[in-house]
Amino acid sequence: xxxxxxxxxxxxxxxxxxxxxxxxxxxxxxxxxxxxxxxxxxxxxxxxxxxxxxxxxxxxxxxxxxxxxxxxxxxxxxxxxxxxxxxxxxxxxxxxxxxxxxxxxxxxxxxxxxxxxxxxxxxxxxxxxxxxxxxxxxxxxxxxxxxxxxxxxxxxxxxxxxxxxxxxxxxxxxxxxxxxxxxxxxxxxxxxxxxxxxxxxxxxxxxxxxxxxxxxxxxxxxxxxxxxxxxxxxxxxxxxxxxxxxxxxxxxxxxxxxxxxxxxxxxxxxxxxx
Amino acid sequence: xxxxxxxxxxxxxxxxxxxxxxxxxxxxxxxxxxxxxxxxxxxxxxxxxxxxxxxxxxxxxxxxxxxxxxxxxxxxxxxxxxxxxxxxxxxxxxxxxxxxxxxxxxxxxxxxxxxxxxxxxxxxxxxxxxxxxxxxxxxxxxxxxxxxxxxxxxxxxxxxxxxxxxxxxxxxxxxxxxxxxxxxxxxxxxxxxxxxxxxxxxxxxxxxxxxxxxxxxxxxxxxxxxxxxxxxxxxxxxxxxxxxxxxxxxxxxxxxxxxxxx
Numbered sequence: 001x002x003x004x005x006x007x008x009x010x011x012x013x014x015x016x017x018x019x020x021x022x023x024x025x026x027x028x029x030x031x032x033x034x035x036x037x038x039x040x041x042x043x044x045x046x047x048x049x050x051x052x053x054x055x056x057x058x059x060x061x062x063x064x065x066x067x068x069x070x071x072x073x074x075x076x077x078x079x080x081x082x083x084x085x086x087x088x089x090x091x092x093x094x095x096x097x098x099x100x101x102x103x104x105x106x107x108x109x110x111x112x113x114x115x116x117x118x119x120x121x122x123x124x125x126x127x128x129x130x131x132x133x134x135x136x137x138x139x140x141x142x143x144x145x146x147x148x149x150x151x152x153x154x155x156x157x158x159x160x161x162x163x164x165x166x167x168x169x170x171x172x173x174x175x176x177x178x179x180x181x182x183x184x185x186x187x188x189x190x191x192x193x194x195x196x197x198x199x200x201x202x203x204x205x206x207x208x209x210x211x212x213x214x215x216x217x218x219x220x221x222x223x224x225x226x227x228x229x230x231x232x233x234x235x236x237x238x239x240x241x242x243x244x245x246x247x248x249x250x251x252x253x254x255x256x257x258x259x260x261x262x263x264x265x266x267x268x269x270x271x272x273x274x
Numbered sequence: 275x276x277x278x279x280x281x282x283x284x285x286x287x288x289x290x291x292x293x294x295x296x297x298x299x300x301x302x303x304x305x306x307x308x309x310x311x312x313x314x315x316x317x318x319x320x321x322x323x324x325x326x327x328x329x330x331x332x333x334x335x336x337x338x339x340x341x342x343x344x345x346x347x348x349x350x351x352x353x354x355x356x357x358x359x360x361x362x363x364x365x366x367x368x369x370x371x372x373x374x375x376x377x378x379x380x381x382x383x384x385x386x387x388x389x390x391x392x393x394x395x396x397x398x399x400x401x402x403x404x405x406x407x408x409x410x411x412x413x414x415x416x417x418x419x420x421x422x423x424x425x426x427x428x429x430x431x432x433x434x435x436x437x438x439x440x441x442x443x444x445x446x447x448x449x450x451x452x453x454x455x456x457x458x459x460x461x462x463x464x465x466x467x468x469x470x471x472x473x474x475x476x477x478x479x480x481x482x483x484x485x486x487x488x489x490x491x492x493x494x495x496x497x498x499x500x501x502x503x504x505x506x507x508x509x510x511x512x513x514x515x516x517x518x519x520x521x522x523x524x525x526x527x528x529x530x531x532x533x534x535x536x
Contacts (some may be wrong), residue, residue, distance in 0.1 A: 027370040034371055051389040108287045113295065119510045120503035121465040123381070124480065126472070127487035127495060132310065207379040207465075214381050215472045222382065229385030237385050241378060248377030 053234040061235035062242060071224070078209055078220035079247070081137055085144025086205045090198060093149045097156025097197075101190070107157060118150035122208055126216045137219065140212035147208040148201035152194065159193025160186060192266055195259045202255055203248075210244060221247075312493040320497035324482060333501075336478040339395050340467045343402025347459055351407045352452060355414025356444065365415060376412070380405020380466045384473050398470040398478075405466045406459040413455025417448030450524050453517050460513050464506045479505070 035055050041047040042054035053061075065071045100107045125146060133139035163186055171181040213222025225240035263269045300314045325333065358365040383404055391397035421444065429443045445452075471480030483498035 026366060030367050031370055051386075105287060108284070109291045112288055112292050115510075116292070116503065116507050119461070119464075119506040120499075121461075121468045121506050123465045123469045123472075124483065124499055124502040124506075127484050128499060131487055207381065210379045211381040211469060214384055215469060225382065225385060229388065234389065237389070241382055241386060244382045245374050245378035248379065249373060252373075252377060 051234075053238055057235040058238045058242070061233075062239035065236065065239050065243065071221075074219070074221045074224045075247075077137065078213065078222070081140050081218075081220070082144060082202075082205050082209045085141050085209065086148045086198070086202050088141075089145045089148035089201060089205070090152055092145075093152035093197075093201075094156050094194060097153045097194075098160050098190075100153070100157040101160025107161070114150065114154065118154065122147035122204075123211050123215065126212065130216045135217040135219075139216055140209055140218040140220070143208050143212045143216070144205045148205040151200040151204065152197040155193045155197025155200070156190060159190030162193065163189045188265075192263055192268070195262055199255045199259060202251060206248060206251055309490065310492055312496065316493045317496045317500065320493045321500055324479075324494070324497055324501060328482065332477050332479060332482055335395070336467060336471065336480070336505075339398045339470075339478070340402065340463055342395075343399045343467065344406065344460060344463045346399065346403045347407040347463070348410055348456055350403065351410025351455070351459070352414050354407075355411045355452075356418060356440070358411070359415040359418025359448070360444070362419075365419075372408075372411075376408040380462065381469050384469065387470075388474060393474045393476075398467060398475070401470045402463050402466045406462040409455040409458035409462070410452065411455075413451045413458075414448060417451030418444060420451070421447045450521055453520060457513055457517065460509050461506070464502075464509055468502060 038047075039055040042049065042052060042056075100110060122143065125143060129139050129142050133142060167185050168181065171185055176184075209220065210222040212218045213220040214226055217223055217226070221240060221244055225237055225244070228236040228240060260269050296314075303311060303313045304315065306313050358368060380401060383401060387397045387401050387404075391400050425443060425447065429439055434442065467478070468480040468483075471478035472484050475481045479498050479501055483495055483502065486492070486494035486498065
């Protein structure tokens with residue numbers, strides 16, 4: 001019986017692997033078809049050459065970029081300030097969110113202010129911060145930290161507030177120490193919320209980092225792209241857009257993986273895995 | 275009586291901090307000589323100035339472009355999302371492309387939008403649509419795909435035509451997700467309208483802000499920033515009201531399912 005189950009399991013996993021290869025195959029085919037369609041529309045003039053470079057001009061430009069040291073330097077500046085900014089935001093927002101979540105008076109007092117400050121379009125901060133810090137890495141960092149702070153704060157506060165009162169009371173009546181109660185009750189409840197907040201913040205942080213480069217001329221990929229655009233170099237501009245998009249996908253997928261690892265015990269992940 | 279006391283105490287805890295913060299800002303900046311942080315009183319009068327003298331030339335175009343962009347995003351997102359959600363094969367084929375386009379930060383498309391649309395309202399609307407359509411689209415797909423098979427079967431066995439099926443079954447069932455998506459889109463739209471007014475623009479609240487920052491008219495700049503903050507907040511609140519009304523039936527349904535009396 002057990003071996004039969006195991007065999008079914010094996011067959012099952014082989015089928016899912018096959019399905020995955022099939023899916024990835026279709027994905028590749030679709031991307032290839034889209035690239036072909038792009039080239040065809042450029043050649044036939046369906047896409048105006050003044051606004052849209054052909055695929056056969058863009059991909060070589062992209063390859064040249066990937067081989068240049070300047071690109072990788074800009075890449076490092078963009079990703080480095082993004083990671084640092086989200087990290088600083090998390091270090092500030094998680095403790096603050098726990099405070100807000102635990103102390104009802106604080107939560108209610110700050111609700112309007114947090115609501116207002118977090119809905120100000122962070123991009124609108126760029127002119128102010130550029131005046132105060134110049135077109136520098138610090139400017140970009142301030143922008144990222146400001147934008148990434150709010151989702152983590154709000155999610156952490158929600159998570160802490162969501163903790164089951166009965167569980168906490170039980171912990172007290174079993175006279176568990178505050179630390180034990182925090183580790184075994186508070187953290188498991190709040191962690192999924194915090195992870196969600198971090199994921200939102202990471203995406204916002206990337207958007208703001210690129211905004212700081214495109215709109216505030218801070219050094220990084222966005223600034224390089226801007227310079228290619230004002231130089232009228234269409235293929236290089238599009239190559240940068242494609243690369244920034246690929247970075248976005250990589251960040252999204254990476255975060256997805258990390259959150260699944262961190263929350264492997266959580267029903268939402270376990271349910272999705274089977 | 276007790277209820278009134280409780281309610282006013284609740285209101286007081288909600289508003290004392292914002293009120294105190296504004297009062298502190300007003301008082302401490304009263305005699306400010308710092309170039310970067312002018313008195314709030316002057317900022318407020320500039321804000322009034324923008325709202326009266328530049329309403330038609332700058333505020334209105336911002337609101338118009340934002341509104342058009344969001345309307346197009348929502349219409350496009352829902353219709354494309356319905357098609358992709360109802361035809362799984364199409365969704366499977368399109369998903370790598372969708373994933374890629376969705377991952378491009380809207381601001382990164384500003385250079386391309388300039389190439390394609392030049393300077394003007396078209397470019398701004400295009401930027402909003404390209405950046406803000408994805409949350410609506412993806413949430414519509416998720417909402418449509420998440421509909422209970424049983425519900426669909428019942429609808430079919432009652433012989434509902436495709437049009438009724440769409441309007442009475444699919445759209446209402448997916449609407450909580452769709453509305454959650456629109457909410458994200460509204461926030462993105464506000465960001466993108468501001469961003470689009472920074473680049474090669476001659477009108478809009480974002481333009482006022484950037485222009486006055488460049489000319490070191492800091493009071494005007496803070497006034498424009500404040501106005502953008504109010505705009506973002508107002509969009510959010512307005513949307514919450516709409517959501518509340520549209521999804522009243524949904525909350526009621528969920529309440530009864532979970533055995534709540536409210």
